[in-house]
Amino acid sequence: MNKLSYPLMGDYHIPAKFLLSHVLKIDIITPPPISNKTIELGTKYSPEFVCTPFKYTLGTMLESIEKGANCLVQMGGGCRYGYYGEVQAQILSDLGYNVTLINLVTKGKTDIKRIVKEFKKIDPKFSRLKALYYTFITLKMVKYMDHVDEYIRSNIGFEIEKGAFESLKFKMLRDFQKVKSYRELHRKYHFYLKEFKNIKVHKPDDCLKIGIIGELYTIMEPFSNYFLEKELAQNHIEIKRFTNVHYLLFEKSFKIRKYLKDTKKYIKYKMGADASDNIARTKYLCEHKYDGIIHIKSSFCTPEIGAMPIINKIANNYGVPVLFFSFDANTSETGIKTRLEAFYDMLEMRRGK
């Protein structure tokens, strides 16, 4: 019997599990939540100068293999992440594990025929029609989750009852897992959106606003950015974040042209991964009177390193402060806290003038 597992990123394991468990009649194993052990395992078997998302995903793979998985799913990306599936398959086979790794994106493209073939191999009863229907629901689920998350991000810092948003979100995700049809999902979404809007917040009109930009995995997986958003929310700050899975799947390819047009002054062509997006976002944030920008990336993330001097230049032109963070497997948490605290103090002081 085949057992399938997948790497974790933020809350997106819920739609992933929903899709896989409905489409494939095999056991789906959810890896244990990312912990220090995950990153230790990942770092141990990774090349030294690879970026942290590689280490996190390899760590979760090893942990799910420990739990009995023998099929793994990996995604590709627009930077060297595109080759991570192949490299990880090689590392796992060198370690002596006999696992099949299904790479959803190869050569920068999603070849649906190939993926169907791969799924047929692990589950001969795989039905395309069913897969199509559940993929549709899953994509809608991702969209709804991202929409709710956006509302949460701009309000969580001002909640009156502490933890109200988080516990309701937990409930919502639990209910999303159980839905059977698109109609049910749609109803649940509207129900919870109303509930979220009913949560009492005390939000002043002139609250501090910070935009978070940067490399996609580090930005979306809270463990890998040391719960930066939570930390900011505790300081009563409204957070704006652009990157989410819905953006990457549907919006990115349309928006990139507009982004390049907007930032004509600074860049001429695409810079790989999210680099040009982040440059355009910096300009957007500066023009929309955000108080500060936090740029986060994992160490050795090449596209973002290329984007950093340009981001710095734009921010200098507009006079908006930018805080750069580079996260690695063993970054000191105290250092992050000190810098964040100072950043927050600085924004308050600038406001107070």
Add this chain to the structure above:
Amino acid sequence: MRNCYLGVDIGSISTKGVIIDEENNIITSCYIWTEGNPVKAVRNLIRNIKEEIPEDCVIKGIGTTGSARKLIGLMLKANIVKNEITAHAVGTLTFYPNVRTILEIGGQDSKIILIRNGIITNYAMNTLCAAGTGSFLSSQAKRLGLDVNEFGKYALKSKNPVKIAARCTVFAESDLVHKAQVGYPKEDIVAGLCKSIVLNYLNNVGKGKKIEAPIIFQGGVSKNEGVVKYFKEVLNEDIIVDKNSHLMGAIGIAVLARKNKVGKTYSLELSNVKFDTKAMECTRCSNNCELLKIYRNNELVDSWGSKCGKY
């Protein structure tokens, strides 16, 4: 009766304490080595300060800053605990309201703070390497058999500083050993070291930052005349070093304590306060958080390090 405010800056290498009055005049100050034990250092510091403080002074506020700010904040029951970047900026701004750049090199970290019109507009802190900090200087001084306090004067004697590859502490050290073994005079090597600190600071922390005059240089390393000289040479600007430059963080936090006073009177009697910390490792999940529990008079006041918030 005079209202006074205590500011304590507990750094990696030294612990600084300052008492100011309502008009920001320094009443007394104290500078001692931390020696890896902040609690003990602060006890000594408070004892020294208590001896020197005039009879009619009443402490109306306490602030702590530096790397041990949280721990000592709990110990002294401080009314404000702030990071060192803000404290340094506030301290400097009280004496030099029109400063535009603050360079700060301490024991473990170095920072640059840019100020425009009395407001911090940008800052940076060293992230990767300690090659541009005081601990590098003090370890190299020991290797050369010099006292850190004489180091700067020694550097001024040199006319031709050697070039030292200062990208990284370890490589700088091997370069230094090499230069000494091939026979360069000691003062040239010392001067080269001071210059390497400056270059490393400007390449690492000061990268991409507009350094504009008036520039103030502070932190423990600002007491080193050699480093000051090379900063002047490289930046081609005048560098102001205050006579209290090493105390600026403590002064800043004392000023903040005055601004945030709660109307309570504090006592400096610490001899009857028992202060303990206990470290343990939580094994409830695979995160294995390192927990630190803090006891004040055998009563649990705080615990840190938990990721899930159970403790």
